[in-house]
Amino acid sequence: MQTPAPFEYERATSVEGAIASLVRQGGGARIIAGGHSLLPMMKLRLATPEYLVDINDLTDLSYIREAGGEIRIGALTRHVDLERSEVLAAHYPVFGDAERVIADPVVRNRGTIGGSLCQADAAEDLSAVCTAANGSAVIRGGEGERIVSMDEFHIGPYMTAVGEGEMLTEVRLPLRHGGGSAHEKVERRAGDWAVAAASAALWIDGGAIADAGVALSAVGPTTVHVSRAEELLRGKPPSEELFAEAGALAAEDCSPIPDGRGPVDYKRHLAGVLTKRALRRAAARALHQEA
Amino acid sequence: MQVTITINGESVSRDVEPRQLLVHFIRETPGLTGTHWGCDTSNCGACVVLMDGKPVKACTTLAAMCEGHEIRTVESLEVDGRLDPVQEGFHEKHALHCGFCTPGMLMTSRALLDENPNPTEDEIRTAISGGICRCTGYKNIVAAIRWAAEQEAATRQGA
Numbered sequence: 001m002q003t004p005a006p007f008e009y010e011r012a013t014s015v016e017g018a019i020a021s022l023v024r025q026g027g028g029a030r031i032i033a034g035g036h037s038l039l040p041m042m043k044l045r046l047a048t049p050e051y052l053v054d055i056n057d058l059t060d061l062s063y064i065r066e067a068g069g070e071i072r073i074g075a076l077t078r079h080v081d082l083e084r085s086e087v088l089a090a091h092y093p094v095f096g097d098a099e100r101v102i103a104d105p106v107v108r109n110r111g112t113i114g115g116s117l118c119q120a121d122a123a124e125d126l127s128a129v130c131t132a133a134n135g136s137a138v139i140r141g142g143e144g145e146r147i148v149s150m151d152e153f154h155i156g157p158y159m160t161a162v163g164e165g166e167m168l169t170e171v172r173l174p175l176r177h178g179g180g181s182a183h184e185k186v187e188r189r190a191g192d193w194a195v196a197a198a199s200a201a202l203w204i205d206g207g208a209i210a211d212a213g214v215a216l217s218a219v220g221p222t223t224v225h226v227s228r229a230e231e232l233l234r235g236k237p238p239s240e241e242l243f244a245e246a247g248a249l250a251a252e253d254c255s256p257i258p259d260g261r262g263p264v265d266y267k268r269h270l271a272g273v274l275t276k277r278a279l280r281r282a283a284a285r286a287l288h289q290e291a
Numbered sequence: 292m293q294v295t296i297t298i299n300g301e302s303v304s305r306d307v308e309p310r311q312l313l314v315h316f317i318r319e320t321p322g323l324t325g326t327h328w329g330c331d332t333s334n335c336g337a338c339v340v341l342m343d344g345k346p347v348k349a350c351t352t353l354a355a356m357c358e359g360h361e362i363r364t365v366e367s368l369e370v371d372g373r374l375d376p377v378q379e380g381f382h383e384k385h386a387l388h389c390g391f392c393t394p395g396m397l398m399t400s401r402a403l404l405d406e407n408p409n410p411t412e413d414e415i416r417t418a419i420s421g422g423i424c425r426c427t428g429y430k431n432i433v434a435a436i437r438w439a440a441e442q443e444a445a446t447r448q449g450a
Binding site: 007035036039040043104105107109110191 | 292308309310312331332333334336339345346347348351352353355356358399417418420421422
């Protein structure tokens with residue numbers, strides 16, 4: 001039987017209350033939402049929090065809305081709601097692509113975007129999605145809020161910028177004209193972690209790529225942000241050759257390890273091919289040419 | 292801590308450790324061993340129950356998190372000796388052999404038909420993709436869910 005180590009449990013009734021508890025309890029306290037990342041880690045005793053603050057009742061943290069020229073997603077928004085969101089389907093279809101292949105529909109009923117991002121598993125899809133989409137994370141603590149980019153958010157394997165006495169409350173994505181995005185993943189079986197996955201976002205203006213975002217899952221110690229591919233893409237008209245070149249950079253810039261999901265050369269190959277495919281689909285969506 | 296959960300319409304209250312998982316809370320309640328405890332890693336789906344009508348994996352949910360919520364287990368499907376159409380479908384289409392995955396498959400199927408009364412084969416396969424069956428190859432499970440959908444459609448028309 002897999003059982004988490006003992007802990008104390010509290011059900012939060014407000015964001016302020018949850019943060020006050022985190023501050024009071026110190027480093028041994030963790031937030032729990034859907035629990036589908038944290039509880040498996042606790043069963044394996046890879047995580048041994050002494051105090052859990054359950055935020056499932058904080059339904060004011062569950063939303064997807066447009067505000068201030070951005071899309072704002074509450075940390076408690078569940079995968080199923082991201083998958084079905086019309087706002088995201090219109091502006092960031094990369095979320096729908098990713099959500100359809102994250103775990104399985106039963107898990108997606110419970111798991112949340114906040115939990116996925118805070119788990120910061122390199123193989124986790126939404127970290128790559130939010131990085132490619134040039135998203136930012138709102139972190140709240142006793143002293144107020146701060147906003148960090150996804151690069152600043154990911155500080156290492158399973159480590160984020162969310163510090164002691166703080167919680168992730170919101171994810172923000174820029175609302176910009178001419179955007180298209182896509183996520184491509186190869187998994188061994190339904191619901192498995194990625195062998196490799198690529199997220200891409202393109203903003204096309206007047207026939208040229210005004211801006212680009214490319215990030216990879218499962219092929220490095222953390223989410224791989226492929227900045228070199230983004231620099232290559234900016235300012236050029238979208239083409240198959242350009243996307244292949246960007247894919248080659250993604251394959252070079254990742255650092256997969258060999259494991260049961262495949263050897264290094266295969267994962268590098270996948271990183272390149274999936275980047276190319278994601279860019280191709282992102283461009284078709286930006287240009288409203290998707291079949 | 293004292294935890295009170297409504298299971299199949301009845302309030303169940305017990306003093307448990309905060310770390311107790313929902314699947315064990317349910318199975319330690321007299322008469323409720325139908326929910327199976329399988330992989331313990333949210334992969335196999337044998338422990339699926341409905342929480343406020345939505346399927347969830349009870350091995351990856353704390354009992355404490357369910358206080359104030361409605362849980363429905365496989366035992367609730369049969370009412371007064373009458374099987375639920377999904378149970379009848381599994382019987383008609385021979386959708387089980389060893390039966391270990393069946394409670395989770397039945398609850399997942401029930402939730403699917405409640406939300407989407409006329410699912411396509413693809414929709415059925417996606418819905419049950421969180422469950423693992425090592426006997427049937429899934430073909431008969433898909434057929435059983437389609438059978439239940441058609442049965443329920445016929446009943447609605449007749450009503």
